[in-house]
Amino acid sequence: MLWALRGAVLLFLLLAFLDPRWPAPARVVYLLDFSPSAREGVFAVAGSLPRDGIYVAFAERAVRLPAPTARRLDLGEGTDLRAAFREAEALGAQRVVLVSDGLLEPVPPPFPLDAVHVPPSPQVAVRLVPPPYPLYGETVGVGVVLEAPVPAEARLRVEGPGGILERSLRVEGRRSLVYAFSLTGEARVRARVEGEWGVREAEVRLAPADRGRALVLGDPALARYLEAQGFQVEEGPFRLPLEADLVAVGLGVADLPEGAVEALRAYLHRGGGLLFTATPKGLFFGGWDRFLAEDLPLKPLNRRGAALVLVLDVSGSMAEERRLEMAVQGALSLVRSASEDDYLGVVLFSSEARWLFPPRPMTPQGRREAESLLLSLRPGGGTILGPAYREAVLALQDLPVERKEILVLSDGIIYDPPEPILELARTSGMRTSTLALGAGADQAFLETLARAGGGTYYFAPVPQDLPRLFLQEGERLFAGEEVEGAFPLEARPHPLTEGFLPPPARVLLPARAEPWAEVLLWSGERAVLAVGERGEGRVAALATDLSRSWGEWEAAAGFLGGLARYLMGSRRALALYAYPEAGGVQVAVLGDLEAPVALAGGRETPLVPVAPGRFEARLPGEGVLLDRGRRVPLALPPAGEWAPVDGRAVLRALAEGSGGRLLTPEELGGPVAAPLGLRPYLLALALALFLLERLLEARASRPRGAV
Known part of the structure; x- marks a missing residue:
């Protein structure tokens, strides 16, 4: 008997390894493809479907049907199999039957699936494929692509600048031809294909590539010049991805959203064209010489440094709502916006004052140390400002710079007497700005302190506003200075300057060129326009304000148009x-x-x-x-x-990959089962017989008469 039990255990283990299935009734959902190519075939077999089934119709979206013969023609022109699968899952499907022509993107089903192939409708679709970069005056070709899932006769008519093209043809699979014409301006091409099934149409609009796409940020004068040169100009806002051929920047870093600097750098190195202009918010005023230092061809000349001490509240309340974390991010933006000629220090206040680091030049080493110290800050204590403010004033007095400022940030009520602090602000000669964080800040006192110190009062309702406000203050303090007058310009021999003689500039940002840049316009020892290549792209910087310097120069549009085309040439x-x-x-x-x-x-x-x-x-x-x-x-x-694919093969692969099969339309009315896996039961039975065999063997091995 023991041998029989052992044999039975081995047999059940072998059967479990083979994983046999037992057919069992299942909750079945029928997915009916109502896309234009399949709906007629599905309608033809709908009458043979079980009346008591669960039905979902789908095309671009999926909806439940009350009966298999119900028809919906409002589900879109495409085929989204994922939407159908999601609806089937929501209905608790254990098994799915897909009725379709197979002209769809195959998606692995999350359940067992059977499929029924219906023939697609005999239709012909038309698409127009334009050249994305046609040149002005060039003979261009628009690809006319015809697609038919089954052979079909069609009549084609194409209209456009090249006249009317008419053909009668037989489309088997995919067929294409080219509609050619000379492009001398904006053009529209329309195609119409018709047959027994009805009519399909397509349309495409073209513009010469010489009408480059320019995104202009903050320089209306440049936008008008480029429009006069035939560019397609968009004046902001800044958004990703950057799809223009040229991006012109007349705004500052603080005026653009977070991540703009990195996006512009990546755009340039991938082959884009960048142009920076010296508007009141642009170029050095906007901090680009510091935030895009390695890629800007101009830098400030004989720039005078500035000094700033940040008086930072690190009391216990700064631990709430990421306040200190956001304040540190703002302070880091000050570090990045300062040049090597600038001094930056941070003094902390809570229950007492202490220096995080005294004012030091923002050399590369100074930046690294400042960033490391800022990232180590932890909050705690009360809110006593006076000693820290006096430390900031004393530290700034002996620094060898003309512009010296203090920025105070707090999120709470200042507990020490206000008058000594206000008197020191009035008499110190240091410009004092303040930043109140949140509704709990001592807004009245901080606003009064900014007024006494001749500075700016900022209010940040939420901590997330801090980095932007810090950056705004840093740009104002650390920015370069412009000079006004009449500055004669000298053009260096170059294809871009040939035939142009710019008038004297009325305003100028004193600048020098980087060693890798090529200077096109000079004014004495000052570089006014420089260009260069960075990565696969080209960049230029113009150190004058177009609206004030070249407003009366008739050739300005032609000169700037040539510069813009040069910059976008690498792209x-x-x-x-x-x-x-x-x-x-x-x-x-x-x-x-x-x-x-x-x-x-x-x-x-x-x-x-x-x-x-x-x-x-x-x-x-x-x-x-x-x-x-x-x-x-x-x-x-x-x-x-209507792409010509083997829909039957697509459905067979979907079904067999999920453990189902490809059914014939005649098999639709039969019962559908969800195979029940027997492996767990076989393993449990084998385990029970094994334990029984061990028990019998133990009894048989006992000596007779043993208790």
């Missing part, structure tokens, strides 16, 4: 487009390339120069562009709703 070097054509892919690349090669289908195809700065090639499929170490994808537009 245009990567301009390309691709469209399907006669079983392959036609590609065109525009720009300053050396020897571009396309890699597609495992082989390299040289691109042939067909015009100055234009290269073309015909490839067997999608690939990548190779030039001077760059790799740029050459990809076709994504397939549409």
Whole structure:
């Protein structure tokens, strides 16, 4: 008997390893594809579906149906299988039956799925593929792409600047042709394809690439000049991603959202064009010489340093709502906005005063030490300001700079007598600004202190406002200075300056050029306009205010237009487009390339120069562009709703991958089961027999008569 039990245990373990399934009734949800390509086929089989099933119709969105024969034509033109799966999960589906033509993006189902393939409707879709960078006056081609899931006859009509193109054709799979015309301005191309199924239309608008896209931030005069030169100008706001060919900046760092500096640096190094102008908020006034120090071609000349002592409240209440954390972030922005000629110190006050670090030059070493000390701060204690304020005044008195200021930040009531502090502010000669944090701050006293010290009063309702206000104060104090007068300009020989003679500048920010930059305009020893390359992009800085200096110069628009085209030239070097054509892919690349090669289908195809700065090639499929170490994808537009794919194979893969199968329409009316896994039961039975066998063996091994 023991041998029989052991054999049974081994048998059940073997069966558990094979994981057999037992058919069991299941909660089944039927997903009916009501997208335009599938709905007619689904309607045709709806009558054979069980009346008591749970039904969901889907296209771009999914809704539950009261019966399989109900029809919904308002679910959109696309096919979103994820939306259908989410609805099925919400209905508690144990198994799903998908009825579709398979012209959809395959998504792995989260449940067992059976599928039924219905033939797609015989329709032809049309799409227009424009070249993203057509040149003014060039003969351009708009790709007309026709797609049909099953062979179909169609009549095509294309209208645009090149006249009317009409064709009768048979579309099998994907077919394309090119509608060509000379681009001399904004153009509209419309395509219409019709047949027994109805009508499909598409439209595309083009503008010459010479009308570069310029994002202008804070310089209305420059925006008008660029518009006069045919640029597509957008005057803010700053938003990501930066998709313009040129970004012109006449605002300061504090005027732009958090992360703008990093975004502009990345945009430049990826091939974008940047232009900084000296508006009242731009260039050195905006802190760009400090926050974008390695990428700005101009720096202040003979700049006089400034000194600032931050008198910072570190009392216990600063631990609430991340107040001290945000104050530290603001102080770090002061550190970054100061140059090596500037002094910065921080004195702390709570129940007593103590220096975090006395005023020191913000050299690279000084910056690192200041940042480390600021990040070590911890709150605690009361709110006594007087001793700390006196320490700040004494520390500033002997510093070798002309501009000396104090910034006081507090979030609570100041407990020491106010009059001695106010008297010191009035008589010290130091400009004092104050910043009240939150509704609990001593706002009346801090505003009075700022007035007594001849400074600015700031109010931050929430701690998140602190970094911006700190940065605003730092920009004002540490910014460069402009000079007014009549400054004759001298142009250096360069293609950008040829034929231009700028008038004297009325306002100037004294500047010097970085060693890597090329100066185009001088005024004595001062650099006025400099350009350079950083990463794959180009950057320029203009040290004069256009509205005040060049408002009456008739040639200003032409000069600035040429400068803008030069700056965006490196970005245009990567301009390309691709469209399907006669079983392959036609590609065109525009720009300053050396020897571009396309890699597609495992082989390299040289691109042939067909015009100055234009290269073309015909490839067997999608690939990548190779030039001077760059790799740029050459990809076709994504397939549409009517893309010619094997829908039956798509559905079979979905079903078999989830443990289901591809059904025929005749099998739809039968019962659908959710196989019940028997492995846990077999393992439990094997364990029970094993324990029984061990018990019997133990009894058999006892000596006779033993208790």
